[in-house]
Amino acid sequence: MIKLTDFLIACKVPLNLLSYKVHLATGSDWLPLDAFYDGKFKEWQENQNGKNFSRDMVVGLIHVEGSRGLFAGVYRVLGFNPQEGKRVRYSTELLAGQDDLIGRVIVEHKRSGRAAYLIGKPDGGPFHVCEIRPQPMTIQDFPGYQEVCVSYAKLKIIIEQNLDTWRGALSNMKGVYIITDLKTGRLYVGSATGSDGLWQRWGSYVKTGHGGNKDLKRVLKDKGPRYVEHFQYSLLEVADSRTSDEYVLERESFWKEVLASRKFGYNAN
Known part of the structure; x- marks a missing residue:
């Protein structure tokens, strides 16, 4: 496998091999991959919990699975502004000549520790290109009703970008859904019976956050x-x-009972 730095230089990306860091991007709230799908990875990366980019350039790699990262671009560090506490807001610019690489190049790297900001080595270090996708990575097509499990950030992208396979599947169905608070583990069980089914109902959560639920x-x-x-x-x-609204509401009540979401979750009735 070719080293990432050799690959970038061959593609005429002007990476400064003597002054760069590799950012292994992960997150728990606003995930970097969701930010990438939404076209906001640069904004996501510029908000840091400290002065992490103490070099001229930053190579962004978004963790996707195992020891693999998605190439998100090489950025020039222009400066930073202190924020609340130790937080820092960086100003960066994406180097030219990367449009055909960002989102397509998969990089292999076996982490030897938990550090997310690694000082780049002139010889490229342990980062190798292991795959070049034919198209930039995007949110996958609708995976099937039994496989749906999305964060708010991802749902927002699906709704706002009006993704065809998701809209087609969700707008044709009524149903019972569950919202999980990943911070506390509490649950909210709801149902969709409107004219555009689950698509309309979940769209209201994207628009307001609460969907009108008290x-x-x-x-x-x-x-x-x-x-x-x-x-x-x-x-x-x-x-x-064609299923009656009454039946869907009965199933909603059943799931509230099964999951005890009235007693331990966010359902009041």
Whole structure:
């Protein structure tokens, strides 16, 4: 496998081999891969919890699986501004000549520790290109009703970008869904019975965060609107558009009982 630095130089990306860092991007709230899908990785990377980019350039790699990272570009560090506490807001610019590489190049790297900001070596170090995808990585097509499990950030991208396979699948179905608060483990069970089914219902969560539910309104009022970033959305069961609303509501009540979401979760009734 070719080293990442050799590959970039061969592609005429003007990486400064004497002054760069490799950023192994991970996260727990706003995930870097979600930011990338939304076209906001640069913004995501510029917000740091310290002065992590003490070199002229930064190579962004987004963790995707195992020891593999998605190439997200080489950025020139222009400066930074202190923020609250130890946080820092960097100013960076994406180097020219990378449009055909970003989102397509997969890099292999076996981490020897937990460090996420590695000083780049002139010889390229242990980073090797292991795959070049035919197209930039995007949110996958609708995976099937039994496989739906998305973060708020990913759901927002799906709805706002009007992704065809997701819209086609969700707008044709009524159903019962579950929202999980990944911070506390508390659950909210809801149902979709409107004309555009689950697509319409989940679209209302993207728009407002709470979808008009008084229980979730209270949560976001108490914890702030950005708390919605801790929510995860999944399907419990689906029914076609001919199914009566009464039946769907009965199934919603059943799942509330099974999961005890009235007693331990966010359901009030």
